[in-house]
Amino acid sequence: MAGHHHHHDFAGEKLVKAARDALVEAGEQWTEMRADVFEALAARDRPASAYDIAEGVGTRRGKRVAANSVYRILDLFVRTNLARRVESANAYVANSHPGCRHDCIFLICDLCGKAVHIDDDSLTGALRQAAQGAGFAEVRPVVEIRGHCSECASGE
Structure with a gap:
């Protein structure tokens, strides 16, 4: 498929390190609060709102x-390409390959809320x-396609 390539998706501690490196390379500081927010976002398997993340970080820190x-x-x-915004849900997902810039196409399940992104x-x-x-x-395409993910479509 033209315009499509494979890159390394990071997870867990490797994702946190890749994100930290990318942020520092962009001239920003990797603070404790930024680390907590990124880790809370990366731990989610669905797009999360700022309120969801604030609640999770607050619980972890023991203060609001x-x-x-x-x-x-x-x-x-x-x-800085560490996260992507799901515009229609006003929610965010961690970018699993922060060193690689692409426009993102989101496939969003109307039933379970899962968001998968593809680069093309x-x-x-x-x-x-x-x-x-x-x-x-300064064009930044935002493409969101709604439907049913394979798990929901198969009735699981």
């Missing part, structure tokens, strides 16, 4: 964490070209 602080960190993570630059490239042809700059 403001959702506004978490939003700022998540926005930084999206800008040939598809998003056409969107990018159309937007640039219409005079847009």
Whole structure:
């Protein structure tokens, strides 16, 4: 498939290290709070809201964490490619390959909420070209496809 390539997806401690390295390389600091937010996000198997993350980090730290602080960190993570935002759900997922930049296509299950992302630059490239042809700059395609995941579709 043109525009599609394979890259290494990280998980667990390797994902946290890859995220930390990518953030530092982008000129940002890897603080304890940023580490806690990233770890809480990466531990989830579904897109999470800033409130979900704030609650998890607050429980872990034993004190309330403001959702506004978490939003700022998540926005930084999206800008630096550590996380992706599922626009229609106002939720976030950790990017399992933070060193590799692609436009992301989300497949979102309407039944269980699972979000799978695929990278296919040939598809998003056409969107990018159309937007640039219409005079847009700094184009960032956001593609979300809704339906039923294989588990839900098979009735499991």
